[in-house]
Amino acid sequence: MRKERLALGFFLCTAVFFFLSVCDKRFLTPKFSKKAVEDSLTAYEKLFAGAPHRAYDKEGRGGYINKEGEWVIKAQYLAVKPFREGYAAVQDADTELWGYIDVHGKTVIKPKFMEAGSFINGSTAVKEPEGGFGIIDRRGKFIVEPIYRTISYFKEGFACAEDMETGEYWFLNEEGEKVFGPYKGAFLFHDGKALVKETEENRDWFYIDKKGKKYPFNEEVEIVMAKWYGDGEDDFWTENEYLDFSEGYPEYINDSCVAVNEKGEAISPEYKYLEPFDRDGYALAKIQKGEDEFYGIVDKQYNWVIEPEYSSLYKSDYGYVIAEKKEWEESGRVDYVVMDLKGNVVFTDWKEDEIVLNYDSDLSKGNPLPAYTKKNDVWKMGYIDWDHSILIPFKYDDAYAFAEDGSYAVVEKNGLYGVIDKKGNWILKPKFGGFSLYGIHDMD
Template sequence: MKKHFIFYFLSAVLSINCFSQDYSLIPYRKGKLWGYADSTKRLVIQPKYVFSELFINGFARVKSDSGYGFINKKGFEIIKCEYDLAFEFNNGFARVSKQWKYGFINNRGVLITGIKYDEADDFKEGIARVILNKKIGYIDTTGKEIVSCMYDNIDLLGNYEYFKVWIGNKIGLLDRNGNVIVDCIYDVIWDFNENFASVKRNNFYGFINKKGKEVINCRYEYAEDFRGGLAKVKFNSRYGYINLHGEDVIKSIYDDGDSFSEGLALVKLNDKYGFINNSGVMVVDNIYDDGGFFINGIVNVKKGNLWGLVDKKGNVVVDFQYDKIILDKNMITVIKNNKRGIIDKSGKILVPLIYDYDRGDYTNGTYFNFINGYAIVRKNNKYGFINEKGGEICDLIYDEVRPFKNGFAIVGKLITPKEVKETKFNYGFINRSGKQIADCKYYAAYDFIENRALVGNTYSNNNFLDTNGREISKDFYEWAEGFKNGFAKFKQNNKYGFIDKSGKKVISAQYESVDDFKKNYAIVYYNFQSCYIDKKGRLFFEE
């Protein structure tokens, strides 16, 4: 069990910072001890460790009987093997642990903090989160607690510019150096926008500036962010807008309102919607039953049960004829009689309204949204794709489709054999021209990675397809994973090995477990002991 733990621990840490790894020295096991050899298996650092790992940025983590440490390429212990745990260096620092307490060392092996924290995170942007006695703080790269461990929760605002801190249910703000800007007196503090943040205290909202001063008193029942110099507020159950000085530039007379977009804001007055400018002038009459936000000079509005489009002067640019209009920066989607299409801002139909509309569609937001140049559409309960010009690239014949990725899309057809009660699909692939390169015959299919796609005829009968849809091997595998760095792991007869992109078994299935190749080397478990192999299958060990 212990040996298995060491193997999986090694596998996990080798996935970190793989692009900075140094492969001139390879961990080499001789008997039960580890050292380092060159690519010819000539020992350079004599085996004396319980295990050793690949060099990263000139350092390698090793473990002796007395604990974890780090060595350089000359074999010198730059960080003594004395820690119960030692994590990879991150931004010049590594977390170390003794007796379930954590601290940090720099790349000279100097402890910058005491080993005293109950938890610690890696450094990011020059700071690291630490926890002591269930209280949260932050340290800088000198080890100084710039935020003392006294808070129940901490969030970072902006570009690591502020700490939002909690004591109990009350919130305050600290600057990047840990100086108190705002004591923990607020119930809510939102992010800064236009140099002001909305805050809530005693059930009323106001605003603070970046110095923590409450520049607009907490007297509103509700307040949103400033946008374009104005913020929506609620006062005496009515909505209006204030400026950065807290002045009521638009009186609180409205039933409801939205934030400004392109200089106009949707407001509700006497149960009808219209649009005001930043002076409070109703420039689009409040004659509508609903509305959205202006995008590219137009907005979707509802009259009765139908939607249309108007411009900033209130001119109707698309008549009220649709059951719904979805407006975004790149596309205007329209729905009518449960059919969906696309129009331009003049109302010209770009994609005819022939596609099914279903709010509960299984595609989780990918349906009728262009992703990598293609959108999933459905007609008569069958799926396919259209391109950005509205053309169908394939017949709509599929019961399930997934978005294009790396030039190909997975498509599926429903199978309902009598002996199977639950819904099941068989999967294949199409390319960007809509051509089906692989028939829907696979039990499972996964996206192309490195121009190869993993497929399965059954749960334990796997293969790979090339970009022409051909199976790359005549053999099938009990288990396999996608290609990484030109190799894929596979399992046969309960043993693991590697294939290349041609399907050739470059390393036969003979290991109890294997990890991915990182550049030129992979860690494997052979005869119940871990060691490294190269891409030719050479084992870096001797008994």
Template sequence: MHRPTFYNLTLLFLLLQSAWAMAQTKPSAKPTGNKAWLKDYNDYREYDDIYVVKKVTIPCRSYETFITDKNGRKLTPAYRDIGDFAEGVAEFVPMELDAEGHGLHGFIDKRGKIVIEPKYISTDRFRDGKTWVIYPSGKHYGLSYIDLTGKEIYRIPIHHFTSNYLIKDSDIDFLCNQDTKEDVLWWIQRPMDFWLLNFNFSRFIEKEIKASKFIYHFLYKGKYGIIDKNMMLKIPVALDDIDPEYKFSGQGMERVRYGDKYGYISPFTGDLIVPFDYTDTRKPTNGLFWVKKNGKWGCIDKTGKLRIAHLYDEATGFTSENRSAVAINGKFGHIDKSGKIRTPLKYDFASYFNHGISMIRIDDKYGYMDTTGRFITEIIYDEALPFDRTTTAVERSWLRFELSLDGKEQFIGFSYKLNAVFIIIGVLIFIWLNNLLYQRVLKKRLVRKPKKQG
């Protein structure tokens, strides 16, 4: 579970800026022989027996791109741009823009056939049979991964990240004459500091990610993202906290925080299992997670399904006795994992069960009950502790006892309070005796003092 900080985005942006400034497209090489027709184009790239050619009329404003055969015969209509071929297809942007004036991105094969319709705001070349695509999704721009047929492999649950990657906050830009070099930016501080949905990694980090066992946590500008070993971003770079050490997680779910709310992801796949609905959580016990919503505690299972309604002001984890201590309006009792009340909520305090025993308080006195509700002691103790071991310590009438699981007492000493009283009395007696002794010594000295001669 690694958390490196990345600077390659800034480097990438500097390179793009440089390329933009220099983007007066030039021919790739001077055509000769039967390729003389290539001189009609400002740029071309050769792929086996086809060419991708571009004619620039007004740099950065008016240009056309085609696929041609080796004799210059056009295999496609004019497109704004065609990217590099990878795995048999290339990204392309048609001449027509969308209603907002943005280019739409799709993919064509080497014969010029459209294999994935142009409908995305941004995308990239295929790698290992997949690529990412960005598109409008409600108030956000969303990101998905698709295969070579255009089928969606995974969709980031962007709608749960209500404050990030909003369309209204975004800028869409591309390199001069190269519409396929288009991306969506969310500026932090111009001209170098920005966020991207399609996060870029260095080759070193990419190798490290692919070598990870399950998911990979990464940190960028104070925010966390989650990517899997197949290089698919599962959670965008928006998380405020993660828990790979399992301090608050377990049983197949890892707690994550977005803003002031908690949710859970799979530590194996990175999928968001539980949305960011909860203001507090507790470490899971016996297959259930206590989660707090609207000021009340309830329970979900490891699939995120609500098992116990949000009713309780206080709640403890479920112990092996299938009990949790809960409270409503200051009154405590116990429930089981089905949510059924097993001890009425009528006590001033009830502890968790351990070794089959719970500590109960009524007014200022304590006693102990078992899982059937039977009291193994009377409610007589002034001080008490839960049964964290097979015995516990209790106190009544200034005397201390060791209490066993069957409720039997064994005297072990006086109350700490009584001991403190004895100590105080002892100190007072010592001071009184010391003062009495001092007075007697002083009196004897005065009696022995000789009278002055006249």
């Protein structure tokens, strides 16, 4: 009987093992996508997701910290850039040349460049001390030789480079070979096409596809605005721009700013000025009335959601608009108001108040508002509520807007930077000579 029970137990264990080995493992081991994990993090935690965050010490040397504010990569560099694809560009304090480190602080590409970008899709642009710009891979080997005056990232298989001698532009393939050109002007490929021109005129643009075939573009359009490909850190070259007209993009036709489509046709009314649409689908627009100019906000159908009746207007990234009317300024009573995107006034700033809202900030719903006041003839900053009540005392030299989720704000005190929560408690005490507001580690 005992042998039978042992045999039965062995059989059941074998059956369970077999079941576990062949059934769909998705039901046994939960797997979370990178995006799902990132979405669960606070904005503060995202600063440190996958890599330490850059900061500077009291002496102005750059390094990288963890979320507790501890130096995990010693502050020893003249300048530091954010991690991208596991590498960060750092400027050596002795040679003043740029190289690359990994997330552990190990040098992976020795400092030997005058300029160095962040990695995107396994490559980046750099500048040789005695040469020009080229493109390297993650081993530091040149894919494109450093012989160009300026150069872009690779986008859709091509980089745009400016000839050192002629100033003309060429498209290079991923082997570094010239394939299309020369052009007097060129934007990066987007959705399989690139806008280029063969003359100096700013109205002679046309498209090419990835085989070099030409497509017409409205010759009346003057190109003045473009989108930036990258993280904005690498402003030492200017070729990382591209155009996306799929939803309309503002350019100029006959001195009027209009949204144009992929053919260069106007698809909006004429404005004195029009900004690109933000992530919420709204854009700032300016019109002319007599000798005066007025600002408002339009939606993607170019309907006014906030009428153009304001002499100045600032739109935050989080759904609020700070506006001022000329008559308010002249009356001396109201300085400006904060409105939502339906035109409802949610905050009024009175000129006689001792506390003034910092209207350059990106205001977000439910978060303390950065403001300033004068104490003993010295301006100090703190945070107020939407009803003007003081939430965090005025004791900072500078104070930035809270992240949209309210998880942190960067402040400056006695010349050093720290990080606080919504109650004014220190997340990181003020001990940094510089602290980046944003973390950019990887690019989708």
